[in-house]
Amino acid sequence: MTATPMQERGVQTASTPPLHIENLSRVYPSGEGQVQALASFTHTFPPGMTAVVGPSGSGKSTLLNLLAGFDTPSTGHVSVGEVNLTTLSEPARADFRLAHYGFVFQNHNLVSILSAQENVEFPLTLAGLSPKERRARARDLLELVGLANRAGHLPNQLSGGEAQRVAIARALARDPGILLADEPTGNLDSKTGELVLGLLTGAAAEGRRVVLITHDSEVAALAHHRLSVRDGVVTPG
Structure with missing residues (x-):
């Protein structure tokens, strides 16, 4: 798998908030x-794309859930800029995620009854943008991912790759500083996977912090930075 032109440009400096974890751990009763x-x-996590690599069950998804504030650590904390995500109430965490995070999952998780355009508009509706602003922003993002001509289609009328590209457009809707992607190419063929990775590396090249969960070494090779996870132990490289 070769690097995309977006990745080859390198990482630009952007005013995205630092993402830091301190003495972070998670223990479950069993x-x-x-x-x-x-x-x-x-x-x-520096600007650019960080691949988190490891086999199934190694702790990758646990880390992602902690970074997003979906789960609470046993020790330590996650901070975004000056905000300690771990100490926020759940409603405050949800509001903070909406403003600062974008998510791309292995299964695109689009709302089935909304069109591609409406799916991209959805986080902008939650943010209180006017219908005119929402439509314009969603059109621009669908054009960015090459799907302007599919704006009116429902998720079940899109291919898997098209749906995943809509999911990336939705993740970028509020221009978040942090993108969390969990095996975003896991259900795609290699050609479509490269298109999706090109969009993610492009987002990273603009200075965002993109954390990409993957078990694929070829996908990880496209990242600017790498963490390995095995049996819950995280190591650089």
Whole structure:
């Protein structure tokens, strides 16, 4: 898999908030004992794309859930800029995610009864933008991902790759500083996967912090930085 032109431009400096974890760990109760899903570690995610690589069950998804504030750490905290995400109430975390995070999942998670255009507009509706502003922003993003001609189609009328590109457009709707992508090419053929990765590397090249969960070494090779996870232990490279 070759680097995309967007990736070859490198990472620009952007005013996105730093993403930092301090002594972060997650332990789950199991019968009479405990399971360490993620061992304590400290890391600052730099601008650009960081691939988090490891086999199934290694702790990658646990890390992603903690970074997003979907789960609460056993020790340590996640901070975005000056905000300690871990100490926020759940409603405050949800509002913070809406403003600062974008998400791309293995299954695109589009709303089935909304068109591609409406799916991209959805986070902008939650943010209170006017219908005119929402439509314009969604049109621009669908054009960016090469799907302006599919704006009126429902998710079940799109191919898997098209739906995933709409999901990326939706993730970029509020211009977040942080993108979290969980196996975004896992259900795609290699050609379509390269298109999706090109969009993510392009977002990273603009200075965003993109955290990409993958078990694919070829996908990981396109990232600017890399973390390896095995049995809950995270190591650089």
